[in-house]
Amino acid sequence: MHIGLVALPWWGYVLVTLTLTHITIASVTIFLHRHQAHRALDLHPIVSHFFRFWLWLTTGMVTKEWVAIHRKHHAKCETPEDPHSPQILGIGTVLLQGSELYRKESKNSETLTTYGHGTPDDWIEKHLYSRYSWRGVGLMLVIDLVLFGPIGLTMWAVQMLWIPVTAAGIINGLGHYRGYRNFPCEDASTNILPWGILIGGEELHNNHHAYCTSARLSNKWYEFDIGWLYIRSMQMLGLAHVKRVAPKVKLVAPKQACDFGTLEAVLALRLDILARFDRLSKKMHAKTEEIDALRQSLVALWQRSTHSKEQLLDHLQTWCKQAEESGIPKLRRFAQRLSRYTLRQTAKG
Numbered sequence: 237m238h239i240g241l242v243a244l245p246w247w248g249y250v251l252v253t254l255t256l257t258h259i260t261i262a263s264v265t266i267f268l269h270r271h272q273a274h275r276a277l278d279l280h281p282i283v284s285h286f287f288r289f290w291l292w293l294t295t296g297m298v299t300k301e302w303v304a305i306h307r308k309h310h311a312k313c314e315t316p317e318d319p320h321s322p323q324i325l326g327i328g329t330v331l332l333q334g335s336e337l338y339r340k341e342s343k344n345s346e347t348l349t350t351y352g353h354g355t356p357d358d359w360i361e362k363h364l365y366s367r368y369s370w371r372g373v374g375l376m377l378v379i380d381l382v383l384f385g386p387i388g389l390t391m392w393a394v395q396m397l398w399i400p401v402t403a404a405g406i407i408n409g410l411g412h413y414r415g416y417r418n419f420p421c422e423d424a425s426t427n428i429l430p431w432g433i434l435i436g437g438e439e440l441h442n443n444h445h446a447y448c449t450s451a452r453l454s455n456k457w458y459e460f461d462i463g464w465l466y467i468r469s470m471q472m473l474g475l476a477h478v479k480r481v482a483p484k485v486k487l488v489a490p491k492q493a494c495d496f497g498t499l500e501a502v503l504a505l506r507l508d509i510l511a512r513f514d515r516l517s518k519k520m521h522a523k524t525e526e527i528d529a530l531r532q533s534l535v536a537l538w539q540r541s542t543h544s545k546e547q548l549l550d551h552l553q554t555w556c557k558q559a560e561e562s563g564i565p566k567l568r569r570f571a572q573r574l575s576r577y578t579l580r581q582t583a584k585g
Contacts, residue, residue, distance in 0.1 A: 240385030292372035304352035334404030411441035419446035437461035
């Protein structure tokens with residue numbers, strides 16, 4: 237006999253469980269990750285607090301701890317100080333012990349002080365969400381049992397395992413171990429799949445490391461980020477405001493030389509341009525020393541942060557001239573295309 241308040245067919249319990257876990261994933265990727273950790277968007281206070289409350293019920297995670305650990309991951313990526321790098325700790329450790337690595341780092345007061353700034357610090361955070369972080373998951377257990385009866389215990393267990401397995405394990409593990417790369421980041425980040433649905437768009441992890449302050453994780457036309465779909469929907473309802481997305485290029489009419497508009501685009505699209513150059517290099521088998529030298533010169537442009545805009549523009553114009561005079565048709569076309577670059581206005585999505 238069913239003793240819960242809600243009676244469902246077997247597939248109904250599966251559907252409800254998947255829906256509940258998906259709300260948790262959305263809360264992590266939209267609130268914790270894109271909003272809190274990277275400030276890529278602003279959320280309406282009601283939406284923001286809903287996400288905080290839901291995460292208290294379903295994960296027991298403290299916002300400041302999660303944000304601090306994630307920011308440290310970016311700052312110390314693939315080094316011994318990275319809280320969860322499979323390149324350092326091994327893929328098995330991160331996949332199977334991701335939540336333990338999180339709990340260990342959350343006890344590091346230096347991490348919280350250095351990287352946890354700007355997170356919620358109001359009365360309810362101090363007196364409930366942070367102080368009694370695990371009371372929420374206990375309340376969620378009671379709710380599941382009351383609503384669904386004994387099967388609610390299984391549903392609750394799936395809810396509790398969802399983030400440790402998908403986020404702490406798969407994203408932090410496989411997302412730095414196996415997959416495809418759109419951008420030659422200095423770290424080992426990969427895109428696990430081009431369609432970010434199950435884990436809210438976080439599957440596109442290489443894209444995120446390339447443009448970590450972007451509210452949109454998809455980059456190529458064939459990629460899909462369901463978290464971005466939710467953000468755009470909230471934006472249309474006035475519940476969110478997108479602050480930054482990854483820059484996109486627009487080609488203008490051919491011009492005789494690069495100008496400051498070109499320079500702005502080249503500086504913003506560093507990893508995209510480098511990825512295009514590397515793909516082009518693989519198709520060219522002659523004059524490899526010259527190609528390597530041009531690559532190093534291109535990289536040097538992005539490393540000269542102390543130079544004036546005029547000096548950087550001169551460097552870019554010189555590089556394009558050298559590429560066009562290289563005698564390699566594909567390289568000449570690359571330089572000519574580069575000189576047409578300007579930034580497409582995409583700040584609001």
